[in-house]
Amino acid sequence: xxxxxxxxxxxxxxxxRSLRVNYPVRDVLIPIxxxxxxxxxxxxxxxxxxxxxxxxxVVVTNPHQHDxxxxxxxxxxxxxxxxxxxxxxxxxxxxxxxxxxxxxxxxFLARYRGRDVALLYLNSRLTEANAQRLxxxxxxxxx
Numbered sequence: 750x751x752x753x754x755x756x757x758x759x760x761x762x763x764x765x766r767s768l769r770v771n772y773p774v775r776d777v778l779i780p781i782x783x784x785x786x787x788x789x790x791x792x793x794x795x796x797x798x799x800x801x802x803x804x805x806x807v808v809v810t811n812p813h814q815h816d817x818x819x820x821x822x823x824x825x826x827x828x829x830x831x832x833x834x835x836x837x838x839x840x841x842x843x844x845x846x847x848x849x850x851x852x853x854x855x856x857f858l859a860r861y862r863g864r865d866v867a868l869l870y871l872n873s874r875l876t877e878a879n880a881q882r883l884x885x886x887x888x889x890x891x892x
Contacts, residue, residue: 750779752807757784762795765806774804781842781869783809789828796829800836807840807867808833810857837864845870851879 755761784792799806833839843857845868
C-alpha cells in the first residue's frame, strides 16, 4: 500500500482524479491530503469522487500549511466535513504536532467514533505506545 502525502494543490487534485479514472487505486494507494489553500470546492470535488467510488482517501482536518498557518478553518471545514460524513471511504486525519494535546486527540477520536481515522504525527510528545493506547481508547487525559 502506498500513502502519498500531497498538499491538495490544483495540479495534485487533477492528477488524483485522472489516476482514479484510469487506474484502479483501491488496495494500491491511499492518498493523504493536507490542504494548503482555502478553496474548498476543488478539494470537495475530489473527496466526493473518491467517496462515491468507495476509494479511500485521508484528508487532514486541521491543516497547518500556507492559508491555514494561523489555524482559521472558518468557511473551509464545513464543506469538507460534509463530504467526510457523507462517504465512509473518506478517512479524516488529524495532524499531530508538538503542540497537539492528548485532549485534542481524544476529541478528534470522539468526533469520528465508529469509523477509520488517521493520526499523522512526527512528535516526540506522543509516543508510539501512547498512540496505540489512544487508538484502543485506553488513555486518560492525564497520560
